Amino acid sequence: MLTMDDIIREGHPTLRKTAEEVEVPLTSENKQLLEKMMEFLVHSQDPEIAEQYKLRPGVGLAAPQIGISKRMVVMRTTDQQDELVEYAFVNPRIVSHSAETTYLESGEGCLSVDREVSGIVPRYARIKIEAYDLNGNKVVKRLRGFLAIVFQHELDHLNGIMFYDRIDENDPFKKPLPPQEVIKRNELDE
Numbered sequence: 001m002l003t004m005d006d007i008i009r010e011g012h013p014t015l016r017k018t019a020e021e022v023e024v025p026l027t028s029e030n031k032q033l034l035e036k037m038m039e040f041l042v043h044s045q046d047p048e049i050a051e052q053y054k055l056r057p058g059v060g061l062a063a064p065q066i067g068i069s070k071r072m073v074v075m076r077t078t079d080q081q082d083e084l085v086e087y088a089f090v091n092p093r094i095v096s097h098s099a100e101t102t103y104l105e106s107g108e109g110c111l112s113v114d115r116e117v118s119g120i121v122p123r124y125a126r127i128k129i130e131a132y133d134l135n136g137n138k139v140v141k142r143l144r145g146f147l148a149i150v151f152q153h154e155l156d157h158l159n160g161i162m163f164y165d166r167i168d169e170n171d172p173f174k175k176p177l178p179p180q181e182v183i184k185r186n187e188l189d190e
């Protein structure tokens, strides 16, 4: 089983690489890898196992975080109907997104970052994504809320981006402007 020892931490070069596309349908090796990543999230959300192995409560994990530079991510959290959702995505991408942005009031953390980095991490509020699932089937989904944030956080890992890269260092707690306010400002300029 995967434990925190298998998760590489900031400073490891693999976290800054662009991960490679994965051949679909998945080889059994890549399928097993994706299943082990999902198993980590399940374990990390099980009070007994998480306590025993000192696992941080994970809601998402990208393959580069276990040192494997492949475009594969897993997510396990509750959706807006408070239903448990588990996603294993291969070659995921955002095909369209809202102009509106969202962010976690409390900021973000990362399984690969052993320190607090405070500040607002702007994310698209709503996204339409395409990916392949464990069985190589094409998936098209619309995500919003926390799920959309987790997806964007994991997708960044496939492109060598860490959450704190997105915090405005000059004004870490600047709230991203909703687009309608931006439009009003432009009208004033004319």
Ligand SMILES: COc1ccccc1NC(=O)N[C@H](C(=O)N(CC(=O)NO)CC1CCCC1)C(C)(C)C
Binding pocket: 045, 056, 057, 058, 059, 060, 061, 062, 065, 108, 109, 110, 111, 112, 149, 150, 153, 154, 157
């Ligand atoms: C069961 O756990 C929860 C239940 C309800 C709300 C939140 C959580 N857990 C998390 O947000 N967990 C974070 C997480 O897994 N990640 C994923 C990660 O580091 N992926 O690379 C960081 C999150 C920050 C924003 C989205 C994902 C860590 C870095 C704090 C472990």
Ligand SMILES: [Zn+2]
Binding pocket: 109, 110, 111, 112, 153, 157
């Ligand atoms: Zn992370």
